[in-house]
Amino acid sequence: MSDKIVFYTAKICPFAHRADIAFREIGLDVEKVEIDLSNKPSWYKDVNPETKVPALTIQGKSIAESLVLIELANDLKPEAGLLPSDPVTRAQIRFVIEYFSSKVTSAWYSFLRDFKKENLKNYLDALDAAYTRINDLLLEQASTGPYFLGSQFSLADVAIAPFLIRQEASRKELFKDAQIEAFTKYPRVKEWVEGITSRPSVKDSYPGDDYINDSFKNKWGLSSL
Ligand SMILES: N[C@@H](CCC(=O)N[C@@H](CS)C(=O)NCC(=O)O)C(=O)O
Numbered sequence: 001m002s003d004k005i006v007f008y009t010a011k012i013c014p015f016a017h018r019a020d021i022a023f024r025e026i027g028l029d030v031e032k033v034e035i036d037l038s039n040k041p042s043w044y045k046d047v048n049p050e051t052k053v054p055a056l057t058i059q060g061k062s063i064a065e066s067l068v069l070i071e072l073a074n075d076l077k078p079e080a081g082l083l084p085s086d087p088v089t090r091a092q093i094r095f096v097i098e099y100f101s102s103k104v105t106s107a108w109y110s111f112l113r114d115f116k117k118e119n120l121k122n123y124l125d126a127l128d129a130a131y132t133r134i135n136d137l138l139l140e141q142a143s144t145g146p147y148f149l150g151s152q153f154s155l156a157d158v159a160i161a162p163f164l165i166r167q168e169a170s171r172k173e174l175f176k177d178a179q180i181e182a183f184t185k186y187p188r189v190k191e192w193v194e195g196i197t198s199r200p201s202v203k204d205s206y207p208g209d210d211y212i213n214d215s216f217k218n219k220w221g222l223s224s225l
Pocket of ligand 1: 012013014015016037051052053054064065066067
């Protein structure tokens with residue numbers, strides 16, 4: 001059995017970015033294979049029958065799904081502290097990941113799908129409400145950041161950062177720098193946004209704002225509001 005670990009990824013994909021960050025955080029030595037999502041190789045279905053990225057081949061087995069892979073990273077090296085041992089803290093980490101996906105990321109995707117100036121206010125209102133709750137969740141963990149738990153970077157940050165960094169890229173360019181009130185109202189939220197998006201494992205595995213915005217423009221046919 002090969003002991004090589006192969007990571008199937010795509011620069012554009014926030015889900016794959018999650019896995020990339022977690023692997024960097026634990027220092028996992030992976031061979032990276034970039035999958036062209038617009039022209040997926042036929043052999044890829046043997047790695048992941050759903051033909052989505054991310055996927056990992058490890059110990060001769062293929063594993064998919066970003067949240068599964070970041071938990072695997074934690075299990076491979078628990079001493080990195082990505083998922084602390086306290087059961088309640090673990091549940092709170094899983095909760096904020098779910099909350100961010102269902103409130104912030106889903107609002108972002110809805111806005112991108114129906115991208116019109118008149119929908120901007122609704123989008124910003126939805127974000128303001130969601131970040132008000134996130135502010136409470138952050139303060140429940142620690143009064144200062146820069147991360148969800150405070151000074152310890154965790155799976156909450158790993159799972160959210162790829163979406164937040166892309167949302168910030170699109171907000172600044174495509175949404176004409178529209179302001180999210182909660183970022184100025186809540187210093188803990190602002191510190192967290194800055195903290196997780198500037199973490200080296202996040203930044204170094206991110207293809208850059210231009211790459212992301214160009215892909216929205218080219219593939220989704222979007223232009224600035
Ligand atoms: N639930 C999956 C979602 C992964 C996903 O949707 N990946 C997209 C790219 S961002 C993909 O591979 N799409 C290709 C396709 O659907 O054919 C996860 O968390 O890993």
